[in-house]
Amino acid sequence: MPSAAGGVSLASAPAYHISTILRLFIERLLRRQDPKLLDVGPICAENINLLARQTARLYVCDMFIRIDRERERTGALRSVWRHLDYPDKSFDGILLWDLLDRLDDSDVASLLERCHSILKQGGMLVVFFFGEQGGQESVNSFIIEDEGYRVSTRAQAHLKLPLRRRNARDILDMLSSFRLVKSVICGNGLREFLLQRM
Amino acid sequence: MLKKTKNTGSTVEPFTVASSSGGPTMVGQQIAIEGKIKGTEDLVIEGSVRGSIELEGQHLTVGPKGQVEADILADSVTISGRLVGNITAIDKVTITKDADFNGEIKARRFSVEDGAMLKAVIELERESPIKAVPLGKEADEEEDEKGGTPVTLGQ
Numbered sequence: 346m347p348s349a350a351g352g353v354s355l356a357s358a359p360a361y362h363i364s365t366i367l368r369l370f371i372e373r374l375l376r377r378q379d380p381k382l383l384d385v386g387p388i389c390a391e392n393i394n395l396l397a398r399q400t401a402r403l404y405v406c407d408m409f410i411r412i413d414r415e416r417e418r419t420g421a422l423r424s425v426w427r428h429l430d431y432p433d434k435s436f437d438g439i440l441l442w443d444l445l446d447r448l449d450d451s452d453v454a455s456l457l458e459r460c461h462s463i464l465k466q467g468g469m470l471v472v473f474f475f476g477e478q479g480g481q482e483s484v485n486s487f488i489i490e491d492e493g494y495r496v497s498t499r500a501q502a503h504l505k506l507p508l509r510r511r512n513a514r515d516i517l518d519m520l521s522s523f524r525l526v527k528s529v530i531c532g533n534g535l536r537e538f539l540l541q542r543m
Numbered sequence: 544m545l546k547k548t549k550n551t552g553s554t555v556e557p558f559t560v561a562s563s564s565g566g567p568t569m570v571g572q573q574i575a576i577e578g579k580i581k582g583t584e585d586l587v588i589e590g591s592v593r594g595s596i597e598l599e600g601q602h603l604t605v606g607p608k609g610q611v612e613a614d615i616l617a618d619s620v621t622i623s624g625r626l627v628g629n630i631t632a633i634d635k636v637t638i639t640k641d642a643d644f645n646g647e648i649k650a651r652r653f654s655v656e657d658g659a660m661l662k663a664v665i666e667l668e669r670e671s672p673i674k675a676v677p678l679g680k681e682a683d684e685e686e687d688e689k690g691g692t693p694v695t696l697g698q
Contacts, residue, residue, distance in 0.1 A: 386661075387657065388655055388656075388657060388658070388659050388661050389657070390653070390654050390655045390656070390657075393653060393665060394653060394654075394667065397653065397666065397667040398667050398668065398669050399669070401666075401669075402664050402665070402666055403664070403665045403666075403667075404664050404665075405661050405662065405663045405664075405665060406661075406663075407659075407660065407661050407662070410658070410660055411660075428662065486657065499657070501657055501658070503640075503657070503658045
């Protein structure tokens, strides 16, 4: 059963959802030869074990904790993107989860620009947004629990990243450099996007 | 125990960790080693090590104070300190929440605690791909749908 830590009430909050977008993403990823996947965190042992056994090489770079520490240290994120110092066109897929919900617009632009560079042509990006109404202030990891793509959350109490609520139009504008393959709105307000680099 | 490095002209023989009946060998906080460590007993590093570490069939622990820059071959590895390098573990790599790891990991099993600082390339023994249930329709085109209905547990 998912953790209820960090103020998430099992009685009132959805405990999990079935992720169509993650299923599509993995299915398509595995059609590619020796797919290389980047997960930007938060670090989640369950996901690493699942994804590393599916892909040739799983790259993990926890940007949540790096952004959290950089913000605490300098109050800005000017240099945090250096951690994504991978060669251009390295990856077949990137899991951004809801990281964009934790960034200002200018930082979102910087991150998406970096993602665009390090994705191969046709590479895919998974992005979650909570929209204007949803979401929790506490940062959560999204845990792929099983082969049915049941996804639960686990609070990451060590991360203090503010939640930026955006409307759907702003979200789509931010993602305009990618092709939208599919988006799904979950009952808990979570919007899942599968995007592709053209 | 650790033997001192013997410099024999142009080559430097590696440190050798000798087998003993006691607990693991400890590299203490005030110890700094540069070179190759090779041995057949468990090793705990709380100090600084730079080079390579080969512990066939043994367990390596990088303690909370440990600072390691090395390529590592061991049966299993636990990291609680800072490690930069590549790990090949016959069995398991464990990374605790206090760890800061940067490098490659090849292992049979892997665990990491939330809160660890991790930048890694991870290769685990591969399984057959997830047997996904067909979605029923091609999803190449832009689409916006209600779905993924969450289920509430607990009540």
